[in-house]
Amino acid sequence: MKIKIEHQRLEVELGDRSYEISIGFGCRNTLTEQKANLQQDGRKIVALVDNGLSEGNPSFINEFVCDLPHLKIPSGEESKSSEWLCRGWDFLASNKIDRTSVIFVFGGGVSGDLGGFLAASYLRGIDFIQVPTTLLSMVDSSVGGKTGINLSAGKNLVGAFHQPSQVIIDLEVLKTLPPREFSAGMAEVIKYGMLGNASLYQKLVSLPQALSPEHPELSAIVHQCCLDKSRIVRDDEKESLIQGGRALLNLGHTFGHAIEATAGYGSYLHGEAVAIGLVCAYRLSCKLGLCENESENVLLELLARYNLPIELTSQLSLDRLLSAMMNDKKVHKGALRFVVMDKIGSSHVENSVDIEVISEILQSIGAR
Numbered sequence: 001m002k003i004k005i006e007h008q009r010l011e012v013e014l015g016d017r018s019y020e021i022s023i024g025f026g027c028r029n030t031l032t033e034q035k036a037n038l039q040q041d042g043r044k045i046v047a048l049v050d051n052g053l054s055e056g057n058p059s060f061i062n063e064f065v066c067d068l069p070h071l072k073i074p075s076g077e078e079s080k081s082s083e084w085l086c087r088g089w090d091f092l093a094s095n096k097i098d099r100t101s102v103i104f105v106f107g108g109g110v111s112g113d114l115g116g117f118l119a120a121s122y123l124r125g126i127d128f129i130q131v132p133t134t135l136l137s138m139v140d141s142s143v144g145g146k147t148g149i150n151l152s153a154g155k156n157l158v159g160a161f162h163q164p165s166q167v168i169i170d171l172e173v174l175k176t177l178p179p180r181e182f183s184a185g186m187a188e189v190i191k192y193g194m195l196g197n198a199s200l201y202q203k204l205v206s207l208p209q210a211l212s213p214e215h216p217e218l219s220a221i222v223h224q225c226c227l228d229k230s231r232i233v234r235d236d237e238k239e240s241l242i243q244g245g246r247a248l249l250n251l252g253h254t255f256g257h258a259i260e261a262t263a264g265y266g267s268y269l270h271g272e273a274v275a276i277g278l279v280c281a282y283r284l285s286c287k288l289g290l291c292e293n294e295s296e297n298v299l300l301e302l303l304a305r306y307n308l309p310i311e312l313t314s315q316l317s318l319d320r321l322l323s324a325m326m327n328d329k330k331v332h333k334g335a336l337r338f339v340v341m342d343k344i345g346s347s348h349v350e351n352s353v354d355i356e357v358i359s360e361i362l363q364s365i366g367a368r
């Protein structure tokens with residue numbers, strides 16, 4: 001699939017599953033051009049569109065989808081469900097999608113994960129193009145081919161690795177993203193700094209003005225996160241390394257997923273739960289004697305700068321949080337595994353962490 005884009009580009013190098021990420025301001029022409037190219041090749045196109053995007057930024061989306069079969073997905077984790085998966089399959093079937101067809105997926109992590117899994121599963125796999133429209137999906141979920149849905153037993157328990165054919169990031173759309181969503185994305189940006197990129201972390205700490213959709217550094221920072229992620233995915237596409245690799249991207253996520261599942265999907269945005277998870281991951285690292293020279297206050301201030309929660313916003317049951325963790329995909333041979341930091345910018349997987357230590361940390365964020 002060849003296209004012309006005048007943006008920053010980078011390649012996710014995965015052999016015959018390699019693809020390009022393009023990042024820039026304004027990519028409507030690219031999308032239109034790509035659509036025309038595919039249609040000229042006789043390939044049928046359909047689109048999946050996050051409802052929040054179509055309501056919040058109709059001019060971005062309407063022109064593209066007006067003459068295409070498209071399915072609108074309600075915003076929010078509840079749509080990453082078997083119900084919406086079945087609706088998606090029916091939508092593809094009723095539009096006679098074949099193996100040469102392409103799904104364009106517009107939206108954040110929810111529609112990206114659902115749309116990716118539809119593409120992975122329909123006809124045993126068809127092409128899809130990710131057009132992430134939230135900061136969180138731009139820097140994390142649209143890259144790397146993790147697709148799937150949630151079960152009430154836990155987040156992302158059903159899914160597949162299925163790489164997109166392309167990722168097109170138009171930073172312009174962030175200007176109409178609700179500020180709460182932008183902030184949630186910042187949790188994942190901060191995560192990249194904490195897990196493996198100390199200079200990114202320092203940059204975020206020292207920016208005189210908080211990052212925003214208009215900030216001159218935004219493009220470079222999104223590019224850096226995508227670069228960090230693409231390297232990690234290149235080296236460990238299916239998260240099969242026992243140590244290091246893709247698992248490091250889960251920094252803060254074992255805590256965060258448990259918070260989301262226990263509070264009920266939708267109470268916290270994913271990035272908000274991750275923000276609390278990052279605080280927990282930092283505290284766990286300290287309890288294990290790591291992160292000696294790092295300041296908790298610097299992290300708390302950085303998260304607070306983006307209005308991200310640093311503790312539970314209403315009390316959750318400790319037992320329910322612990323049991324949600326035991327259902328997490330990251331449980332290995334019955335043992336809880338956590339990503340911890342040796343210091344800011346360097347992390348590893350800790351394989352067997354004492355449940356008492358985890359309980360103390362959960363209590364420190366308000367669990368009872």
Ligand code: GLY
Pocket residue numbers: 140141143144146246249250
């Ligand atoms: N969001 C974590 C990963 O893509 O592996």
